[in-house]
Amino acid sequence: MRNNFIILLSACLFCMQTALAWERETIWPKGKMPNTQNHQIAAMTDEAGSKGFNADKHRIAYLEWYDAPSDDVKQNGCMILISGGSYQSCCDVNLVKTWRETFTKLGFQCVNFVYRTPRPVGLPIYQTAWEDGQRAVRMVRSEARKRGFDPEKIGVISMSAGSHLALLLAANSQTAAYAPVDKLDTVPCHINWALVNAPAYVTTDGEAGTPATRQGYGIDVHLSDVFKFDAKTCPVSLHHGGTDPYTPNGSTLFFRELRKRKIPAELHLYPNRGHGAFGLERGIEFMKQMGFVGSLEPEIAIMSRYDNDDARKEKITEDVWPEGKIPDVQEQQCKPYLEWHFPKELKTQAIQIIYSGGSYMGNDPDGFEVAPARRYLNERGMTVVTMKYRTPRPQGLAKHTTAWQDLQRAIRIVRSKAASLGLDPNHIGIMGSSAGGHLTLMGVTSSLQNAYLPIDDIDKQPCNVQWGIGIYPAYALTDGASDPNTANGVPDDAVLVPDFNFDLKTAPMLFIHGDADVYAAMGSVKTWEKMRSMGIQSELHTLATRNHCFQRSASPGTGSYTYLDRIGEFLNYIIKK
Numbered sequence: 001m002r003n004n005f006i007i008l009l010s011a012c013l014f015c016m017q018t019a020l021a022w023e024r025e026t027i028w029p030k031g032k033m034p035n036t037q038n039h040q041i042a043a044m045t046d047e048a049g050s051k052g053f054n055a056d057k058h059r060i061a062y063l064e065w066y067d068a069p070s071d072d073v074k075q076n077g078c079m080i081l082i083s084g085g086s087y088q089s090c091c092d093v094n095l096v097k098t099w100r101e102t103f104t105k106l107g108f109q110c111v112n113f114v115y116r117t118p119r120p121v122g123l124p125i126y127q128t129a130w131e132d133g134q135r136a137v138r139m140v141r142s143e144a145r146k147r148g149f150d151p152e153k154i155g156v157i158s159m160s161a162g163s164h165l166a167l168l169l170a171a172n173s174q175t176a177a178y179a180p181v182d183k184l185d186t187v188p189c190h191i192n193w194a195l196v197n198a199p200a201y202v203t204t205d206g207e208a209g210t211p212a213t214r215q216g217y218g219i220d221v222h223l224s225d226v227f228k229f230d231a232k233t234c235p236v237s238l239h240h241g242g243t244d245p246y247t248p249n250g251s252t253l254f255f256r257e258l259r260k261r262k263i264p265a266e267l268h269l270y271p272n273r274g275h276g277a278f279g280l281e282r283g284i285e286f287m288k289q290m291g292f293v294g295s296l297e298p299e300i301a302i303m304s305r306y307d308n309d310d311a312r313k314e315k316i317t318e319d320v321w322p323e324g325k326i327p328d329v330q331e332q333q334c335k336p337y338l339e340w341h342f343p344k345e346l347k348t349q350a351i352q353i354i355y356s357g358g359s360y361m362g363n364d365p366d367g368f369e370v371a372p373a374r375r376y377l378n379e380r381g382m383t384v385v386t387m388k389y390r391t392p393r394p395q396g397l398a399k400h401t402t403a404w405q406d407l408q409r410a411i412r413i414v415r416s417k418a419a420s421l422g423l424d425p426n427h428i429g430i431m432g433s434s435a436g437g438h439l440t441l442m443g444v445t446s447s448l449q450n451a452y453l454p455i456d457d458i459d460k461q462p463c464n465v466q467w468g469i470g471i472y473p474a475y476a477l478t479d480g481a482s483d484p485n486t487a488n489g490v491p492d493d494a495v496l497v498p499d500f501n502f503d504l505k506t507a508p509m510l511f512i513h514g515d516a517d518v519y520a521a522m523g524s525v526k527t528w529e530k531m532r533s534m535g536i537q538s539e540l541h542t543l544a545t546r547n548h549c550f551q552r553s554a555s556p557g558t559g560s561y562t563y564l565d566r567i568g569e570f571l572n573y574i575i576k577k
Contacts, residue, residue: 022067026060027135032181033060034131035123040116042132044083045091061132063139064112066100068148075107075293077153078140080191082133084160086200087125087209088118092159095277099157102280106293109149111140115165124226125201125209129165131178137169138187155193155292159277160246163199167227167236167254170194174230190232193292195283197239198275202227202250216249217533223253229261235544237266237286241273242537249532252525255542259522264290264544265515266559269528271508271537271573282541285559289544299553300561306372309341311379316340320387320409327405327452328397333390336406338413339365340385341374342421347381350427350575351414353465355387355407357434357474360399362391368552369433369471376564382571383423385414389439399475400435400499404442405451411443412461427575429467429507431567434519434548437473438499441527444468444507445500464505467574469567472513472548475499476523496526502534509538510570512563514546539570 036059041048043058069075081099085091100110115132119125137154144151158166173190180186206212207224214221238255240248248269258265266286268279287293309315320336321327356369364370365386374384389406393399411428418425432440447464454460474480479494509531511524521542528540543550543559554560 023065024062025065026062027132027139028060029182034178035120035128037120040118040120040128042114042116044093044114045089046093061115061136063136064114066104066110068109069104069107073105073107076150077155077292078109078111078144078149079103080140080154080156081110081112082156082158082162082166084162085117087129087161090114090117095159109147119209126164126168130168133165133169134177134189137189137191138184142184142187152192153292154191155195156191157195159197160200160275163196164201166194166196167199170236171227171229171233173232175228191234193234193287193290194236196236197277198241198244198246199250200246202254203247206246211245212247216247223257229257233261233263235264235290237283239268239279239283241276241278242269242271242532243273244275246275249529252529255525256522266544267525267540267542269540271539282559285557285562286544289558296555299555301553302372302551303368306375309375311343311375312341313344314342320406322456325455328394328402330394332392333394333402334388336390337388338385338410341378342383343378343381345381348575349422349424351383351385351418351423352377352429352431353385353387353410353414354431355389355436357432357436358391360391360393360403360435363389363436373431373564373567380568400439400442403439407439407443408451408463411463411465412458415461416458426466428465429469430465431469433471434474437470438475440468440470441473441476441500444509445502447505448503449501465507467507468509470509470511470524472517472519473523474519476527477520480520496530502530506534506536508536508574510567511538511540512566513542514548514550515542515544516547519548541566
């Protein structure tokens with residue numbers, strides 16, 4: 001019995017020591033907290049709901065400092081963790097735990113920031129939390145040297161109302177939320193980056209503290225004016241579910257404002273996901289790309305990573321058109337053809353058609369935009385069809401006309417042969433990069449419009465597809481329809497080109513685009529917004545600081561390096577849906 005008591009006592013002492021290592025620090029001096037309201041507390045919901053909780057002992061916002069990371073992984077930075085809870089509570093106890101564990105292992109000092117809730121009376125719903133937030137950042141920065149991190153390597157990760165607060169901290173640090181109370185208030189309160197999940201109240205149809213009443217759409221709905229985007233606005237990675245009632249359009253509009261100011265940013269949008277935190281790995285990749293998680297490793301060429309066809313069983317080549325039947329034939333153009341690439345081990349009956357870009361001046365079915373993806377999908381047990389379409393641009397016709405004809409014919413050929421090959425004619429997707437991304441948008445949005453007159457029974461087949469994958473699609477917006485040097489997609493008068501019909505057969509898409517691409521990333525974003533307005537749930541990932549052809553060479557651990565996995569995940573979702 002005595003030995004058991006000693007063991008129990010030792011365990012209790014260990015727990016107490018562990019708890020003591022998580023140091024709580026109130027952020028306001030006694031009697032100096034602005035806008036004090038008697039109904040507000042500062043506590044996570046697990047503590048506030050515990051037996052014997054004394055509200056009067058939890059009135060002041062605080063920081064909870066967690067154990068420092070081990071020296072062998074230390075990154076010299078700090079992550080501030082901000083819970084959501086509708087500004088009514090701080091409720092994301094499990095998320096905070098996940099963030100703490102994740103970022104401590106990555107080498108960051110973590111600190112939980114607990115602000116006052118519920119909403120203040122007679123003030124904007126965020127006011128007291130914003131006051132607490134600016135004060136908290138000042139305290140974190142002031143203690144950086146003591147706690148062993150760089151005062152200019154402070155990031156935040158957040159959820160919901162906490163993400164609204166994070167965006168205020170990211171964009172409004174030069175606007176004082178409160179009058180100074182002591183010397184600490186001379187310390188800057190800007191943050192250096194933000195990972196923002198499902199920010200609420202960002203559009204004007206929900207800024208009063210409700211879900212977006214019009215889903216973020218409407219000629220009189222816009223980004224809330226509360227966000228100032230001052231000179232210290234930091235890079236942001238925005239993550240949002242496509243069916244979130246706290247509209248994902250808030251994230252797209254915030255992203256647009258960052259791009260206007262050339263502030264690196266990422267936007268990650270997930271189809272048929274509601275209110276929640278998604279894509280933590282994407283946030284870490286963003287931090288890696290930005291240099292917040294150590295130095296970027298040397299870039300590696302993707303063709304060296306996917307350099308063989310070991311997963312391919314067989315290749316079959318065939319012409320797209322019968323001899324003498326090519327519509328709008330022009331002598332200067334190459335001859336179009338298809339190549340079927342069958343995997344050694346077939347794991348799905350779905351078929352992916354892939355083709356490259358090349359400004360509609362040339363295209364290469366064996367280049368870096370096609371071969372790695374083909375090999376990756378063959379490894380996953382999927383049949384891939386690659387297409388060489390007619391280039392250079394046709395004379396006297398729109399730049400994409402003959403390529404679009406080739407694509408419609410290719411889809412019909414694949415559908416007509418699928419069943420005989422043990423494949424599914426109703427599970428066909430198309431994928432293209434750059435000009436090929438524009439061509440993918442044509443195939444996805446305009447299949448009910450004939451690109452050519454029928455020539456045989458194959459043309460009786462429909463040419464709609466079940467999904468599309470657009471890798472940095474070009475020419476999607478009116479400010480860059482022909483000249484990429486004019487494109488940025490930011491002004492509101494830069495709209496989607498009239499090439500795309502968005503007909504009743506329009507399919508969901510995956511978009512992956514470099515944020516710094518001269519063929520504007522906003523083309524992908526605005527297409528995503530258009531599809532969502534039609535009830536079509538698509539997926540989108542932009543990659544901070546990355547330009548056109550982001551995947552040709554990329555640094556390990558970044559989104560440009562792992563982009564093929566986004567394709568694999570999207571196909572898992574779309575094929576099983």
